[in-house]
Amino acid sequence: MSKRAEEHKRDSQYQQAKRQGYRARSAFKLFEIQKRFNVFKRSFYILDLGSAPGSWLQVSKKIAIENIDKFKDGFYHRDHFKILGVDIKNVSSIDDIHFIKMDFTQPEFFDHVKSFFQGPKIDLIVSDASIKKSGNKFSDQIKQVNLCNSTLVFLDLLKFKGNFVIKIFEGEDYQHFLNQLKKNFQTVKAFKPQTSYKKSNEVYLIGLRKK
Numbered sequence: 001m002s003k004r005a006e007e008h009k010r011d012s013q014y015q016q017a018k019r020q021g022y023r024a025r026s027a028f029k030l031f032e033i034q035k036r037f038n039v040f041k042r043s044f045y046i047l048d049l050g051s052a053p054g055s056w057l058q059v060s061k062k063i064a065i066e067n068i069d070k071f072k073d074g075f076y077h078r079d080h081f082k083i084l085g086v087d088i089k090n091v092s093s094i095d096d097i098h099f100i101k102m103d104f105t106q107p108e109f110f111d112h113v114k115s116f117f118q119g120p121k122i123d124l125i126v127s128d129a130s131i132k133k134s135g136n137k138f139s140d141q142i143k144q145v146n147l148c149n150s151t152l153v154f155l156d157l158l159k160f161k162g163n164f165v166i167k168i169f170e171g172e173d174y175q176h177f178l179n180q181l182k183k184n185f186q187t188v189k190a191f192k193p194q195t196s197y198k199k200s201n202e203v204y205l206i207g208l209r210k211k
Contacts, residue, residue, distance in 0.1 A: 028193070030128075037163075040067065043123040046064060047083075051099065053089075110153060121162065125166075127167060129167065138172075141173065142172070144167075145171075163207060184210060
């Protein structure tokens with residue numbers, strides 16, 4: 001085991017995640033985002049891009065189940081949930097979650113999404129997807145922004161006033177992608193969870209209420 005892997009396993013957030021049954025400490029990032037921005041409000045149909053190892057799928061399922069009981073009113077409500085995850089890495093199965101192992105940047109994945117949700121617009125899209133870092137922050141940032149750009153096609157399947165969460169790296173092309181989101185959402189916020197590593201240049205962009 002590498003020194004970095006050993007340090008990761010000794011990390012208190014990692015150990016806490018394992019104690020609570022989550023597959024990675026990244027689960028706490030999504031909980032922080034939810035607490036701050038309430039992105040899961042009335043979310044029953046959820047798409048998770050870059051799902052491995054599955055912690056965000058676990059969080060999405062937990063909150064979607066809670067939403068079924070929470071939002072029994074005269075407004076938008078469903079009596080079931082649908083969650084679809086995708087990653088080039090394998091994700092161990094999670095009950096009632098559908099997972100596809102493939103590259104979501106490939107055009108055919110868009111058809112899989114449309115087929116899975118069978119027409120109704122998606123309530124929430126989340127993406128914790130990341131490129132494999134090379135150590136060169138400049139080139140890594142460009143590659144991450146390119147990956148983020150490939151997710152924008154799925155906004156066509158996001159419902160009116162739906163929400164969007166995506167991980168990006170701060171750098172030269174960051175502002176351009178931020179401006180793209182501002183064209184599509186009423187409000188866009190940048191947020192770095194406390195559970196992110198302090199040295200990391202990752203930041204999450206939160207698109208609220210799709211136009």
